[in-house]
Amino acid sequence: MSIQLKRVFSAGILLFFAGISSISLAASHVEGTILKEIQSWQTVKVRKKEGLALRAAFSCNFFTATPRTSYPDGTTMSGGSVLFYENGKTVNSLFRPSVFASSNDESMPELMACIHEDFRISNLEEAGILAEALEKLFEQSSSFPEEAEIKRFQNGWVIINDEFFGKRQGYIITTNSEGAVLRIGYSVNIDGG
Numbered sequence: 001m002s003i004q005l006k007r008v009f010s011a012g013i014l015l016f017f018a019g020i021s022s023i024s025l026a027a028s029h030v031e032g033t034i035l036k037e038i039q040s041w042q043t044v045k046v047r048k049k050e051g052l053a054l055r056a057a058f059s060c061n062f063f064t065a066t067p068r069t070s071y072p073d074g075t076t077m078s079g080g081s082v083l084f085y086e087n088g089k090t091v092n093s094l095f096r097p098s099v100f101a102s103s104n105d106e107s108m109p110e111l112m113a114c115i116h117e118d119f120r121i122s123n124l125e126e127a128g129i130l131a132e133a134l135e136k137l138f139e140q141s142s143s144f145p146e147e148a149e150i151k152r153f154q155n156g157w158v159i160i161n162d163e164f165f166g167k168r169q170g171y172i173i174t175t176n177s178e179g180a181v182l183r184i185g186y187s188v189n190i191d192g193g
Helices: 003-040 052-057 124-137
Strands: 042-049 061-070 076-078 082-086 091-093 149-153 156-164 167-175 181-187
Touching: 003 042, 052 124, 124 149, 124 156, 124 167
Parallel strands: none
Antiparallel strands: 042 061, 061 076, 061 082, 082 091, 149 156, 156 167, 167 181
């Protein structure tokens, strides 16, 4: 191959890669511009969750964040709310295990870390306070027909507050002999063990 042909070939390769680079930069610029535009339509409404039961059972503050999109044509749409907790040091999201959880008794360590260290459950009334606090936190359109059903077992309490396709769901609270909460879990099939 002649030197002239090599130069033309090399120049062609350089132009090819420069063109690809320009196309990808243009695509990145377009994507970035679109992302910036859509983000300008977004707002988030933050509300503090409050209640006597929440203050009695938990030391953390809880908030819901609801995203809202206001489109240029004047329509608006709100998404589902996300629960957050603040413990004086950090702010993090908090989720209850889903009905599709892989385990039948999912531990909830973030929620456990929010329990007041002096909160005790030694009777049905105190278990009811925790049930009320949990209902306030994880408000949902429950298919469970009544108030939560609370049952005592040897090492704690079960708070049944929902049902999904015939499977009763709820919280499994493990306590010590003085009633201090040692663990909070969520079961998607309480009767299934």
